[in-house]
Amino acid sequence: xxxxxxxxxxxxxxxxxxxxxxxxxxxxxxxxxxxxxxxxxxxxxxxxxxxxxxxxxxxxxxxxxxxxxxxxxxxxxxxxxxxxxxxxxxxxxxxxxxxxxxxxxxxxxxxxxxxxxxxxxxxxxxxxxxxxxxxxxxxxxxxxxxxxxxxxxxxxxxxxxxxxxxxxxxxxxxxxxxxxxxxxxxxxxxxxxxxxxxxxxxxxxxxxxxxxxxxxxxxxxxxxxxxxxxxxxxxxxxxxxxxxxxxxxxxxxxxxxxxxxxxxxxxxxxxxxxxxxxxxxxxxxxxxxxxxxxxxxxxxx
Amino acid sequence: xxxxxxxxxxxxxxxxxxxxxxxxxxxxxxxxxxxxxxxxxxxxxxxxxxxxxxxxxxxxxxxxxxxxxxxxxxxxxxxxxxxxxxxxxxxxxxxxxxxxxxxxxxxxxxxxxxxxxxxxxxxxxxxxxxxxxxxxxxxxxxxxxxxxxxxxxxxxxxxxxxxxxxxxxxxxxxxxxxxxxxxxxxxxxxxxxxxxxxxxxxxxxxxxxxxxxxxxxxxxxxxxxxxxxxxx
Amino acid sequence: xxxxxxxxxxxxxxxxxxxxxxxxxxxxxxxxxxxxxxxxxxxxxxxxxxxxxxxxxxxxxxxxxxxxxxxxxxxxxxxxxxxxxxxxxxxxxxxxxxxxxxxxxxxxxxxxxxxxxxxxxxxxxxxxxxxxxxxxxxxxxxxxxxxxxxxxxxxxxxxxxxxxxxxxxxxxxxxxxxxxxxxxxxxxxxxxxxxxxxxxxxxxxxxxxxxxxxxxxxxxxxxxxxxxxxxxxxxxxxxxxxxxxxxxxxxxxxxxxxxxxxxxxxxxxxxxxxxxxxxxxxxxxxxxxxxxxxxxxxxxxxxxxxxxxxx
Numbered sequence: 001x002x003x004x005x006x007x008x009x010x011x012x013x014x015x016x017x018x019x020x021x022x023x024x025x026x027x028x029x030x031x032x033x034x035x036x037x038x039x040x041x042x043x044x045x046x047x048x049x050x051x052x053x054x055x056x057x058x059x060x061x062x063x064x065x066x067x068x069x070x071x072x073x074x075x076x077x078x079x080x081x082x083x084x085x086x087x088x089x090x091x092x093x094x095x096x097x098x099x100x101x102x103x104x105x106x107x108x109x110x111x112x113x114x115x116x117x118x119x120x121x122x123x124x125x126x127x128x129x130x131x132x133x134x135x136x137x138x139x140x141x142x143x144x145x146x147x148x149x150x151x152x153x154x155x156x157x158x159x160x161x162x163x164x165x166x167x168x169x170x171x172x173x174x175x176x177x178x179x180x181x182x183x184x185x186x187x188x189x190x191x192x193x194x195x196x197x198x199x200x201x202x203x204x205x206x207x208x209x210x211x212x213x214x215x216x217x218x219x220x221x222x223x224x225x226x227x228x229x230x231x232x233x234x235x236x237x238x239x240x241x242x243x244x245x246x247x248x249x250x251x252x253x254x255x256x257x258x259x260x261x262x263x264x265x266x267x268x269x270x271x272x273x274x275x276x277x278x279x280x281x282x283x284x285x286x287x288x289x290x291x292x293x294x295x296x297x298x299x300x301x
Numbered sequence: 302x303x304x305x306x307x308x309x310x311x312x313x314x315x316x317x318x319x320x321x322x323x324x325x326x327x328x329x330x331x332x333x334x335x336x337x338x339x340x341x342x343x344x345x346x347x348x349x350x351x352x353x354x355x356x357x358x359x360x361x362x363x364x365x366x367x368x369x370x371x372x373x374x375x376x377x378x379x380x381x382x383x384x385x386x387x388x389x390x391x392x393x394x395x396x397x398x399x400x401x402x403x404x405x406x407x408x409x410x411x412x413x414x415x416x417x418x419x420x421x422x423x424x425x426x427x428x429x430x431x432x433x434x435x436x437x438x439x440x441x442x443x444x445x446x447x448x449x450x451x452x453x454x455x456x457x458x459x460x461x462x463x464x465x466x467x468x469x470x471x472x473x474x475x476x477x478x479x480x481x482x483x484x485x486x487x488x489x490x491x492x493x494x495x496x497x498x499x500x501x502x503x504x505x506x507x508x509x510x511x512x513x514x515x516x517x518x519x520x521x522x523x524x525x526x527x528x529x530x531x532x533x
Numbered sequence: 534x535x536x537x538x539x540x541x542x543x544x545x546x547x548x549x550x551x552x553x554x555x556x557x558x559x560x561x562x563x564x565x566x567x568x569x570x571x572x573x574x575x576x577x578x579x580x581x582x583x584x585x586x587x588x589x590x591x592x593x594x595x596x597x598x599x600x601x602x603x604x605x606x607x608x609x610x611x612x613x614x615x616x617x618x619x620x621x622x623x624x625x626x627x628x629x630x631x632x633x634x635x636x637x638x639x640x641x642x643x644x645x646x647x648x649x650x651x652x653x654x655x656x657x658x659x660x661x662x663x664x665x666x667x668x669x670x671x672x673x674x675x676x677x678x679x680x681x682x683x684x685x686x687x688x689x690x691x692x693x694x695x696x697x698x699x700x701x702x703x704x705x706x707x708x709x710x711x712x713x714x715x716x717x718x719x720x721x722x723x724x725x726x727x728x729x730x731x732x733x734x735x736x737x738x739x740x741x742x743x744x745x746x747x748x749x750x751x752x753x754x755x756x757x758x759x760x761x762x763x764x765x766x767x768x769x770x771x772x773x774x775x776x777x778x779x780x781x782x783x784x785x786x787x788x789x790x791x792x793x794x795x796x797x798x799x800x801x802x803x804x805x806x807x808x809x810x811x812x813x814x815x816x817x818x819x820x821x822x823x824x825x826x827x828x829x830x831x832x833x834x835x836x837x838x839x840x841x842x843x844x
Contacts, residue, residue: 351729374728374729374731374734375731377730377731383729385726389723389725389726389729391722391726392722394718394719394722401715402715402716402719402727403730405712405716406730406731406732446730450730
């Protein structure tokens with residue numbers, strides 16, 4: 001039960017991060033290897049905003065929640081316009097360029113922020129005891145065992161992630177910008193012919209994708225800590241999620257994030273974390289080899 | 302005796318019948334033209350012959366052997382050569398290397414390379430990079446690659462597209478010179494070329510064989526006339 | 534003797550002569566560079582000549598490294614058989630990975646190789662009892678002896694590295710002049726056309742993966758033998774990115790490119806790490822700059838501007 005709740009927190013943050021990667025791949029056909037670094041940048045910016053504002057933790061955190069994704073999004077959009085646009089989104093050269101970007105962001109953070117891991121205080125943090133049902137002497141009894149508890153903050157993370165994911169879904173399906181994105185995804189040249197400013201759409205999508213990763217990081221940073229190497233695991237996990245969910249499919253991505261996030265805790269019960277990671281990476285490789293449409297996708301004609 | 306024949310050859314794309322139930326026989330040494338309106342399934346049909354596309358159903362046999370399940374490269378090695386509808390040469394390699402790649406696999410020698418290039422009139426450009434050639438010359442290079450393979454069956458997909466008038470005439474002469482030794486199957490839109498080089502013509506329409514016969518018979522066929530006029 | 538052969542023999546002669554001029558510190562560096570350039574040469578067979586971009590070559594390098602180091606350490610093997618087992622381990626791994634990964638193309642191929650390599654790296658950590666994980670282990674100097682020559686002295690180490698490098702360099706030169714190599718280039722240029730000329734492109738690509746994996750493993754085995762150390766770092770993602778960087782900078786699809794690229798990057802990182810801990814930023818900047826301004830690399834630009842026949 002507790003493992004499932006912890007899993008849900010992991011899944012919620014993972015879904016936000018992965019949906020950003022998936023959006024970028026879906027619309028732009030770009031594999032952004034620097035995605036994990038945008039996540040890391042979100043956490044680090046959250047730390048600097050929270051510490052420089054002072055006052056009640058909630059004020060700093062609320063500011064970080066807005067500032068970090070926006071700053072990261074703008075940075076990513078700028079990277080798109082100065083680098084990716086100029087190599088014309090050629091798939092292989094884009095990967096090489098984003099690997100370069102990964103090192104630049106990570107190492108510049110090391111130079112400025114330093115090698116320490118730093119915590120951010122959560123805006124609110126009540127301990128919530130969870131009820132448990134057991135067959136006791138007087139029949140079915142409800143009681144509050146010691147240790148079975150979570151914090152209100154963790155529940156809020158899950159809630160926030162659901163709200164944002166719904167927001168992304170509404171944006172893609174119900175708004176004009178979503179329509180434009182989907183049109184660009186289907187046929188870039190045709191969209192261009194119909195007067196859609198494809199280059200601007202790409203910059204916006206790249207910015208939103210990175211911003212979502214940053215948002216996920218801001219949410220997680222009161223639970224974990226901000227650290228310049230923290231981008232590697234989310235990158236790997238997002239890759240796993242996006243590939244298993246079917247490249248570029250948003251519902252598939254969310255479903256896969258749930259699956260991976262929830263099972264992450266459960267698998268580690270049976271195997272060592274390293275072995276669990278080995279199995280997960282091999283699974284991704286084999287999915288790509290034998291079911292490139294993802295586990296939940298249907299094969300396109 | 303037929304070098305190539307198909308029985309009930311069909312291909313569907315997402316429910317659309319691109320080629321349907323085609324029985325086709327091509328005798329050895331003949332020059333056959335395959336014509337039909339745009340979208341009639343000509344390229345799909347020849348792609349199934351050489352293995353670029355797998356058939357949905359039906360069979361293909363070549364030189365007395367069932368090849369319907371062989372991968373493309375094995376069919377080519379049995380003695381087919383295929384030139385692409387959209388020019389597909391090795392852009393950054395020299396003309397010589399382009400043709401040599403074709404000859405090497407087919408087991409023909411250096412002489413075949415020079416011979417193939419001179420037959421299409423590109424002998425004086427052997428060291429040039431293919432990407433520097435004009436579009437028409439790239440088409441000729443592709444034909445030279447086909448010739449260097451010394452194939453039993455040469456499949457040409459719209460070879461004269463983009464060629465100048467004089468080059469078309471040279472092409473006609475080239476194909477007539479091959480006739481008798483090499484079997485030629487060519488998809489062609491230019492009816493002057495078809496009438497000049499083809500021994501027989503097969504007409505495809507909506508993925509099915511509409512007519513087959515000598516150029517005169519096909520020209521006189523009312524179904525063919527209406528098919529062409531109907532889509533013009 | 535053609536100009537191309539003369540150029541490459543001249544390069545080997547120059548490296549031979551350099552041993553007598555270079556100060557000790559740089560001698561050690563150049564020995565290292567030659568072994569790493571051998572790794573780059575292996576990478577170049579697949580990326581430069583076949584057009585397949587792998588993000589997982591560290592697994593082949595590390596397969597050679599451990600294929601040599603583990604039998605020496607735990608089975609008491611001599612350097613000779615261990616060198617062979619290192620190369621064999623890399624070739625075998627490449628065969629298996631190739632059979633699976635070559636079912637995919639483009640971006641999927643890159644991710645699949647990345648994932649296999651990551652699984653390999655984690656496996657090295659998992660087998661910490663034997664590999665001692667990130668910490669690694671030292672191969673005793675008494676074991677660094679091949680054909681009765683002690684490879685642990687600066688001079689013998691330099692010439693052994695040169696021998697390994699020369700072997701790989703001349704092998705690539707022979708490969709690209711051989712029909713098999715010419716077919717690989719044809720596949721890089723236009724795979725569909727090569728297939729429709731009757732070439733079994735899958736088997737050619739598989740051959741390229743195995744040759745590339747074997748050369749990379751040879752470099753890994755050579756590295757462990759000459760420098761007496763094996764650690765999990767050499768299996769990490771970073772060591773998959775390095776050969777890509779070296780080859781891109783030096784010039785993909787040129788025989789001398791890998792050495793040029795390795796030389797530049799090695800000294801660049803050497804210099805940068807003296808200034809800051811964040812020296813990997815340099816790698817990032819070079820990668821971005823290369824994709825933007827010089828996708829052909831140094832030797833590629835030479836070929837374009839100076840000598841078209843550069844192999």
